[in-house]
Amino acid sequence: MSATRTLPENHNWRLQLWSWPEVECYLKHNKGVILPLGSTEQHGPTGAIGTDSLTADAIAQAVAERTGVLVAPPQPFGMAEHHLGFPGTISLQPSTLLALLQDVVISLVRHGFERIYVINGHGGNMATARAAFSQAHGRSASLGLASAPRLRCKLASWFLAPAVMSHARQLYGEREGQHATPSEIAVTLHLYPHLAEKLRPLPEPAPVGSIHGWEDFRRRYPDGRMGSDPSLATAAAGQQLVDRAVTALSEDLQRFLKAP
Ligand code: NI
DSSP states (O other), rough: GGGOSSSEEEEEEEGGGGGGHHHHHHHTTEEEEEEEEEEEEBBBBOOOOTHHHOOOOOOOHHHHHHHEEEOOOOOBBBBOOTTTTTTTBBOHHHHHHHHHHHHHHHHHHHTOOOOOEEEOOOOOGGGHHHHHHHHHHHEEEEETTTGGGOOOEEEEEEEGSHHHHHHHHHGGGGGGGSOOOOHHHHHHHHGGGGGGOOOOOOOOOOOOOOOOOHHHHHHSTSSSSOOOOGGGOOHHHHHHHHHHHHHHHHHHHHHHHHHO
């Protein structure tokens, strides 16, 4: 598989592997940082629990290699309260995630980071992440942090990039569904080919509909899927989706870094 892999394996841009003087030096010429944001939640009867974290982190590393932007440690837990009816799901309440993201952003701003680019793998994080950005703007200003006036935060959900969505539609049509989608599962197969062994034909999924808490979710979507057919996923399609996501997000990040 390694001949076809498009994802970096050298992890040159992982903050966790840098020393503080290296970060200090980086900040003299780049104020950007990527924060991968995932979730740890059920992905249907055959999908990996870590799908949203694994995909966000892998795409973030590839975007970093292409753009030369540092990547903060991936945040594996997200707002997945509605998935708690399924074993293995670990969720943060919205208020916890909001506080966590706010503290992460404030820590980074304190050292001079001014462009926080969140690469997100989970739709359930979006409202809370945006709320956290608002809080971080207010708090960094009230703390008098030197970089506060220049702070910009952006949420980039890789699965919503137009090039990714159109390719997923072309590959899977209606079978893409809304949760445990063949496109996100395909990306995990690209990253971890052995996950393909879990795939099997599945019965008709519950149709896409509303979400009201974990008990209702489990009743409406008994195997965890929302209108999707993850058995259609392939590692090759995963590679195509990653390529599109990395290109779209790298361009978006470069615009974001230059924007006033
Ligand atoms: Ni997901």
